[in-house]
Amino acid sequence: MRMVDLIEKKRNGHELSKAEILFIIENYTNGTIPDYQMSAFLMAVYYQDMTDEEITEMTLAMANSGDVIDLSKLHGIKVDKHSTGGVGDTTTLILAPLVASVGATVAKMSGRGLGYTGGTLDKLEAIPGFKVEISDEDFVQIVNESHVAVIGQSGDLAPADKKLYALRDVTATVDSIPLIASSIMSKKIAAGADAIVLDVTTGDGAFMKNIEDAKRLAHTMVRIGKLAGRNTMAVISDMSQPLGEAIGNSLEVVEAINTLKGHGPADLVEMCYALGSQMVVLAEKADTLEAAREMLEEALNSGKAFEKFKEMVQNQGGDVSVIEQPEKLLTAQYQIELPALKDGYVNRLVANEIGIAAMMLGAGRKTKEDEIDHSVGLMLHKKVGDQVKAGESLMTIYSNTEDIADVKELLYQNVTIGGPTEEPPLLHGIITD
Numbered sequence: 001m002r003m004v005d006l007i008e009k010k011r012n013g014h015e016l017s018k019a020e021i022l023f024i025i026e027n028y029t030n031g032t033i034p035d036y037q038m039s040a041f042l043m044a045v046y047y048q049d050m051t052d053e054e055i056t057e058m059t060l061a062m063a064n065s066g067d068v069i070d071l072s073k074l075h076g077i078k079v080d081k082h083s084t085g086g087v088g089d090t091t092t093l094i095l096a097p098l099v100a101s102v103g104a105t106v107a108k109m110s111g112r113g114l115g116y117t118g119g120t121l122d123k124l125e126a127i128p129g130f131k132v133e134i135s136d137e138d139f140v141q142i143v144n145e146s147h148v149a150v151i152g153q154s155g156d157l158a159p160a161d162k163k164l165y166a167l168r169d170v171t172a173t174v175d176s177i178p179l180i181a182s183s184i185m186s187k188k189i190a191a192g193a194d195a196i197v198l199d200v201t202t203g204d205g206a207f208m209k210n211i212e213d214a215k216r217l218a219h220t221m222v223r224i225g226k227l228a229g230r231n232t233m234a235v236i237s238d239m240s241q242p243l244g245e246a247i248g249n250s251l252e253v254v255e256a257i258n259t260l261k262g263h264g265p266a267d268l269v270e271m272c273y274a275l276g277s278q279m280v281v282l283a284e285k286a287d288t289l290e291a292a293r294e295m296l297e298e299a300l301n302s303g304k305a306f307e308k309f310k311e312m313v314q315n316q317g318g319d320v321s322v323i324e325q326p327e328k329l330l331t332a333q334y335q336i337e338l339p340a341l342k343d344g345y346v347n348r349l350v351a352n353e354i355g356i357a358a359m360m361l362g363a364g365r366k367t368k369e370d371e372i373d374h375s376v377g378l379m380l381h382k383k384v385g386d387q388v389k390a391g392e393s394l395m396t397i398y399s400n401t402e403d404i405a406d407v408k409e410l411l412y413q414n415v416t417i418g419g420p421t422e423e424p425p426l427l428h429g430i431i432t433d
């Protein structure tokens with residue numbers, strides 16, 4: 001087989017066979033196929049698309065390019081959850097203990113944040129002492145006893161994706177549905193869970209800027225998951241504005257604690273129920289999404305979910321006293337209000353730009369090497385649809401410097417106040433096939 005012939009075949013809109021796709025992924029990963037040929041291939045995929053069969057073969061080839069984690073020592077059905085990217089997305093911190101508290105098994109590998117999107121590991125590390133790197137033996141023991149652990153990636157998961165993603169990033173081929181679907185699902189499949197719940201975000205803060213594309217991505221990933229033997233469901237969610245009120249690592253831990261105590265922001269709580277219900281059904285702890293939701297509501301309102309969070313923090317070496325007194329986590333030197341400049345209604349809170357403002361304060365990384373400041377971030381007091389009066393605070397900026405003119409300017413550019421506006425719908429659909 002010659003790569004040039006395969007590029008031509010895809011360029012002309014033909015379907016590649018399983019053997020051809022395996023050839024491409026294996027030989028790109030091992031360095032035989034050079035970046036310039038792979039770049040041409042990616043652009044051909046971008047324009048010509050792939051069939052479900054091609055995407056599935058590509059996903060499996062990428063998943064098998066490195067370690068495939070064996071979670072068979074863990075009891076029960078292991079459910080995983082993945083978001084295609086958000087701002088202020090605190091759901092994993094809440095869902096892991098919430099879903100575990102009703103008996104589902106959550107053995108989750110999470111990632112770090114980059115750019116305007118936050119990462120669960122960074123948030124968890126805002127809890128003093130919390131360890132995201134634990135030995136395989138400890139991991140198995142903790143999950144078998146307690147049903148939940150959230151850790152960093154171990155092993156060499158989907159190296160084909162690492163290489164491909166870096167190439168896509170510099171060849172304008174990131175926002176392609178077959179390429180995103182195979183990238184995400186290859187990592188999920190390699191991470192070993194039996195069942196996968198996907199939060200496919202849409203809006204300014206997401207890869208998929210419109211709902212139709214998000215739905216197609218969701219259907220594609222659900223089908224790949226099932227073809228790979230992993231029961232999979234998806235939720236299409238709105239990410240035009242940040243989720244919940246907190247953006248930033250410590251602030252989101254506090255938000256997670258409040259939510260687990262039954263005092264969370266309405267949109268975040270609703271997202272947790274939507275995703276959590278799917279996780280509980282896939283874990284076979286409830287027959288219907290409605291029954292699962294009732295179990296989760298009970299766990300949240302009875303304090304069972306919060307107790308599970310404390311257990312998880314303790315098991316992973318975290319300081320439980322900060323979970324009981326979360327104000328201990330609010331250590332930023334300055335809390336600066338951002339007053340509204342006029343009366344009206346919040347029309348827009350542009351998620352990605354607000355995420356960038358939080359990153360500029362130190363809450364996120366511009367490059368992989370950047371250090372994170374866990375204490376900084378933003379607390380939104382107004383969301384889209386809310387009425388606001390001139391001088392009233394739109395949000396509190398948690399900062400370790402008073403020199404934040406650039407951050408304030410970016411925020412003002414991305415909070416639009418105008419006439420009455422509807423609150424945007426949070427969910428755009430539930431995809432189960």
Ligand code: URA
Pocket residue numbers: 084085165174179180181183184207
């Ligand atoms: N997240 C991924 O892991 N891969 C993509 O291609 C897009 C989002």
Ligand code: CA
Pocket residue numbers: 087088089090243244245246247252255268
């Ligand atoms: Ca949040």
